[in-house]
Amino acid sequence: MNALRILAGRHARDQIAQQGLQPALFDRFIAASGGPKWLPLAALDRHLLTQWVPREQPMELLGTSSGGWRCAALCHPQPEAAHQRLQQAYINQRYEQYPSEQEVRDNCLGIIDALVAEAGLAALLAQPTRTLNLIACRWRGMRNHSRPRQLANLGLTALVNLVSRSGLELLWERWLFSAGGAAFEPLGGLTTHPARLTPANLEATLLATGSIPMLSPGELDIDGARPGRYMDGGITDYHLDFPVLGQGKLVLYPHFNPFVLPGWFDKSLKWRRAGANLSNVVLLVPSPEFVAGLPAARIPDRGDFKRYGNEQRIESWNRCCQQGQALVSAFQQAVAEGRQVEIEKLD
Incomplete structure (x- = not known):
């Protein structure tokens, strides 16, 4: 079984055909939203950024929602241990009944605290060769976010987005919080509002980018950004399709979808699937054969909180992470194949 598919854009395919998979080809790492869908990729995350790419090689990281948390862990001064703590804290979330927004926020804060540990928030922004970038979305006019108002606004969001993606800007603002790099500026597409990531706003930004409407309250008035309520970065940028990805060096992208x-x-609009911006992107995706071997023969998702009790879900998610080691082995084999490695077309 080949556990891993490698898909790449045109320029990336050309580079790999000439040089094989070499760390020096890459200067960016991106991680998408998707709740627990990242868990089978966890071991691959760690291999890529703590073993394959040398620590002294500069890399900029960009993520939304749980992808932002992955990137934060990989910017920790001890990234392997931080990412492991993130994985375990994420898996071991427990809810005995349908949770309140505050309970979800408290759990998310516990996950972030586990990731950061004794190093402190400032340490994640001080690594000389790892630069963190996060996206959060400012929900326009939603300082009062009662459930009826949220439902009405989300319905309107779906409608305007169906007409035109640019219509999102009537209701949402994309904010890019950066620790200081420039590899993702300008993102392109929707209007991007820049803000500096600092020790004073990092925790709030990490909470905001993982705050799902109707489940989490979001964060009010993040330091250094426009006053308002900030929510999940995946609302505007679920899978990170940006014109800027086509510039500069190649982009590493472990992802749960091909x-x-x-x-x-x-998500339901197949004609919106990206291609034009992916020339430099290398997508690392679990193969159908690998997915068939996972618990329930599928990638885990947020529905698991309803499908399973806590113990069954935790056991299933731990197994997904353990089986993810096969993706590392498959990637190592692809690197060893050099210029002969099989690459599928992405764009």
């Missing part, structure tokens, strides 16, 4: 969608509200 395709890329722009925003969360594009």
